[in-house]
Amino acid sequence: MQRQTQQRVAIESAFVAAGRPLGPQEILDAAREQVPSLNLATVYRTLKRMIEDKAIHPVELPGESARYELQSAAEHHHHHFRCGECDAVYDLEGCVEGLHKLLPAGFLMTGHDIVLYGSCAACGTSL
Amino acid sequence: MQRQTQQRVAIESAFVAAGRPLGPQEILDAAREQVPSLNLATVYRTLKRMIEDKAIHPVELPGESARYELQSAAEHHHHHFRCGECDAVYDLEGCVEGLHKLLPAGFLMTGHDIVLYGSCAACGTSL
DNA sequence: CTAGTTGCAAAGCATTTGCCTGTGG
DNA sequence: CCACAGGCAAATGCTTTGCAACTAG
Numbered sequence: 001m002q003r004q005t006q007q008r009v010a011i012e013s014a015f016v017a018a019g020r021p022l023g024p025q026e027i028l029d030a031a032r033e034q035v036p037s038l039n040l041a042t043v044y045r046t047l048k049r050m051i052e053d054k055a056i057h058p059v060e061l062p063g064e065s066a067r068y069e070l071q072s073a074a075e076h077h078h079h080h081f082r083c084g085e086c087d088a089v090y091d092l093e094g095c096v097e098g099l100h101k102l103l104p105a106g107f108l109m110t111g112h113d114i115v116l117y118g119s120c121a122a123c124g125t126s127l
Numbered sequence: 128m129q130r131q132t133q134q135r136v137a138i139e140s141a142f143v144a145a146g147r148p149l150g151p152q153e154i155l156d157a158a159r160e161q162v163p164s165l166n167l168a169t170v171y172r173t174l175k176r177m178i179e180d181k182a183i184h185p186v187e188l189p190g191e192s193a194r195y196e197l198q199s200a201a202e203h204h205h206h207h208f209r210c211g212e213c214d215a216v217y218d219l220e221g222c223v224e225g226l227h228k229l230l231p232a233g234f235l236m237t238g239h240d241i242v243l244y245g246s247c248a249a250c251g252t253s254l
Numbered sequence: 255c256t257a258g259t260t261g262c263a264a265a266g267c268a269t270t271t272g273c274c275t276g277t278g279g
Numbered sequence: 280c281c282a283c284a285g286g287c288a289a290a291t292g293c294t295t296t297g298c299a300a301c302t303a304g
């Protein structure tokens with residue numbers, strides 16, 4: 001069964017407050033403002049349970065460790081933007097056409113990932 | 128400068144023989160058939176130098192550790208296809224239009240990655 | 255010769271797990 | 280109450296690094 005512990009509440013609210021994919025350390029930092037004793041191991045264990053419960057969804061970018069976002073944010077098709085300045089990842093709305101034209105003959109496409117890199121609005125403003 | 132050591136020769140020939148992206152452990156296993164004393168640390172150091180020398184190129188897919196392939200196989204802008212049946216990774220020619228339309232206001236794009244998933248021609252035929 | 259290379263072992267990191275205490279229901 | 284949850288620390292697994300011995304040129 002699932003207990004409504006203060007740790008889990010803090011982690012869930014960190015996701016809600018952020019509105020973007022977070023990594024374990026980011027989650028720890030944010031949730032510690034509510035529960036200072038929170039341990040990183042607990043974050044990992046809680047993330048694992050939340051994934052099993054389909055409360056969150058992993059966001060994996062090439063060459064980087066996984067981030068996680070609320071399942072509600074993943075219920076529609078979307079992609080991600082990775083800021084090279086602050087390392088944050090943002091959700092992007094929409095998609096593109098013409099992916100099929102990349103396929104060689106005989107290949108079947110069942111899904112795809114698109115990741116854009118650059119600088120986010122916050123970082124661009126401060127430059 | 129660069130020395131033509133037997134270790135490096137073995138690693139390079141492993142890439143040539145494989146003709147596909149290889150991970151550090153795969154490289155170690157293959158190259159040890161020529162140089163049994165080869166150490167994994169040497170593989171990592173050699174890979175780093177080969178990348179600096181632009182002899183190889185890292186291939187990073189979401190949620191997986193890096194593989195590497197000869198630069199000659201990737202001298203142009205391209206993307207990847209990952210077969211869910213055999214786990215092989217293929218290069219894809221070309222790219223798509225309209226990535227800019229995904230950007231929120233204030234965001235600047237400097238690069239992108241596209242990964243298509245599905246089944247390759249070889250696997251599709253055998254099903 | 256002798257500076258770049260290697261092997262080995264230890265150090266780093268990120269993530270996981272064991273174990274015992276704490277606590278939600 | 281008491282089984283699940285959490286804190287802490289040790290254990291992993293992968294990658295990197297320090298260092299002394301080795302070797303290509």
